[in-house]
Amino acid sequence: MNGATLSSGITRALRRQEKKAEENKMTANEVSSQPVQVNRGLLITGAVLVGVGGVLGAAGLLLGSLAVVSATRRWVNQLDTPPSEMARQALHQARAATSAAAEAWRVEGSS
Numbered sequence: 001m002n003g004a005t006l007s008s009g010i011t012r013a014l015r016r017q018e019k020k021a022e023e024n025k026m027t028a029n030e031v032s033s034q035p036v037q038v039n040r041g042l043l044i045t046g047a048v049l050v051g052v053g054g055v056l057g058a059a060g061l062l063l064g065s066l067a068v069v070s071a072t073r074r075w076v077n078q079l080d081t082p083p084s085e086m087a088r089q090a091l092h093q094a095r096a097a098t099s100a101a102a103e104a105w106r107v108e109g110s111s
Contacts, residue, residue: 076083 081089
């Protein structure tokens with residue numbers, strides 16, 4: 001078998017494959033006219049699982065928040081000085097420091 005015969009044989013085989021591909025090719029209209037097949041059972045099951053997961057997540061968030069609030073209340077009740085009193089004392093200290101700094105600035109500026 002020589003090179004020319006081999007080359008023409010390959011060419012014929014390629015043409016046959018192209019012809020089969022053309023015969024099997026669907027047009028865009030043929031493809032779009034077929035409805036999409038969705039497994040409704042799986043779709044419904046997935047939606048139910050997402051809903052159940054959301055409810056469980058919300059319940060977990062609620063329980064975690066209640067635990068944090070409860071622990072914070074116990075901590076505040078154990079304090080010797082209530083947080084509101086601590087805030088009043090800190091505000092008083094800040095005002096006293098501000099007044100002292102302003103007075104020192106006035107005295108330093110006048111001398």
